[in-house]
Amino acid sequence: MKTKAAVVRELNQLTIEEVNLDPPKSYEVLVRMQAAGICHSDLHTYKGELRATPPLVLGHEGAGIVEAVGAEVAKVKPGDRILVNWLPACNHCTACLRGQGNLCERLPRTTLQALLPDGTTRLSTTDGIKLKHYLSASTMSEYAVIDQASVIPLPDDVPFDVASIIGCAVLTGTGAVLNTAQVPPGSAAAVIGCGGVGLSAIMGCKLAGCYPIIAVDVMESKFTFARDLGATHTINSRTTNAIEALRELTHGGPDFIFDSVGAAVTIDQALRGVRPGGTAVIMGMHAAKVDVPISPAVLVAQNKRLLGSFAGSSQPHLDLPHFLQLYRAGRLPVEKLVSQRYRLEELEQAFHDMEAGKVARGVILFD
Numbered sequence: 089m090k091t092k093a094a095v096v097r098e099l100n101q102l103t104i105e106e107v108n109l110d111p112p113k114s115y116e117v118l119v120r121m122q123a124a125g126i127c128h129s130d131l132h133t134y135k136g137e138l139r140a141t142p143p144l145v146l147g148h149e150g151a152g153i154v155e156a157v158g159a160e161v162a163k164v165k166p167g168d169r170i171l172v173n174w175l176p177a178c179n180h181c182t183a184c185l186r187g188q189g190n191l192c193e194r195l196p197r198t199t200l201q202a203l204l205p206d207g208t209t210r211l212s213t214t215d216g217i218k219l220k221h222y223l224s225a226s227t228m229s230e231y232a233v234i235d236q237a238s239v240i241p242l243p244d245d246v247p248f249d250v251a252s253i254i255g256c257a258v259l260t261g262t263g264a265v266l267n268t269a270q271v272p273p274g275s276a277a278a279v280i281g282c283g284g285v286g287l288s289a290i291m292g293c294k295l296a297g298c299y300p301i302i303a304v305d306v307m308e309s310k311f312t313f314a315r316d317l318g319a320t321h322t323i324n325s326r327t328t329n330a331i332e333a334l335r336e337l338t339h340g341g342p343d344f345i346f347d348s349v350g351a352a353v354t355i356d357q358a359l360r361g362v363r364p365g366g367t368a369v370i371m372g373m374h375a376a377k378v379d380v381p382i383s384p385a386v387l388v389a390q391n392k393r394l395l396g397s398f399a400g401s402s403q404p405h406l407d408l409p410h411f412l413q414l415y416r417a418g419r420l421p422v423e424k425l426v427s428q429r430y431r432l433e434e435l436e437q438a439f440h441d442m443e444a445g446k447v448a449r450g451v452i453l454f455d
């Protein structure tokens with residue numbers, strides 16, 4: 089079949105074009121996408137800053153309606169609503185058996201290289217170039233073929249745009265607070281970077297009973313979103329020394345700092361900013377190809393903890409249904425994160441808006 093999709097043929101080259109999509113194999117599902125979240129990871133991939141290389145179809149956050157299923161697929165049927173899980177763990181490798189599905193040994197060979205879990209692709213351009221599936225998902229397309237491990241059933245009362253964001257920003261940001269850091273109630277917390285992941289960490293801190301919850305960003309426009317989602321204080325690190333301001337607000341530094349940016353400067357702010365004995369959690373991948381110097385005088389002599397959090401240390405098949413429940417109970421106001429909606433053709437503009445700090449999270453709507 090044909091589907092209109094966001095194609096990256098070469099780095100920094102984005103086109104919205106009609107491409108070929110082969111039918112699902114026996115263990116796969118064809119989804120008619122309804123919403124696709126727009127994430128910094130898509131932008132970084134389009135610019136060649138992460139591991140996946142073109143040619144590929146972008147998008148890894150999404151929700152839609154099942155159009156067709158392969159013969160072995162039992163958990164969904166045509167017409168069902170689903171959320172796309174971009175971490176299709178195998179459930180039988182050592183990491184999966186340890187309960188660390190985010191570190192599944194199959195992911196580096198397949199999903200993180202923009203292949204489907206069986207190592208192949210179903211997409212190609214009309215002029216015959218094979219296209220890869222970003223994070224085994226490629227949700228920025230009217231239709232997507234995904235492995236059944238990428239399918240999470242979606243309750244009827246969760247809107248598609250909200251669901252698409254729970255699939256990545258919430259999984260990563262809220263997951264870092266609840267799973268990676270396991271913050272005790274009443275902890276002082278700060279979040280560096282108020283994009284979708286950072287704002288989701290702020291929601292997680294509120295859910296976990298933190299106080300204060302300090303939002304740190306270089307763009308004043310982000311603080312409205314941050315306050316709306318639970319931040320009690322804000323620090324503009326472009327005009328203020330963030331580390332000094334954090335110490336003043338918390339009598340020596342927060343217990344936990346969550347860095348959603350992952351740049352050398354923000355990793356340093358997180359590690360030096362937490363109080364002695366405190367915990368810095370790095371969630372962002374911006375500096376994936378950059379080395380960050382770490383001072384033993386800060387890490388060792390001050391007995392700090394530095395934690396990496398990939399996709400919120402989550403087990404998506406447990407955590408995504410749980411986050412959907414928390415949303416339905418009003419405990420995670422994810423709808424406030426969806427601040428702008430776009431058509432697929434407006435993706436380039438959506439990336440600009442994201443870089444300019446104009447949106448909490450943008451979502452592409454289909455239909």
Ligand SMILES: [Zn+2]
Pocket residue numbers: 127128129148149256257
């Ligand atoms: Zn994402």
Ligand SMILES: [Zn+2]
Pocket residue numbers: 177178179180181182183184191192193194
């Ligand atoms: Zn596995």
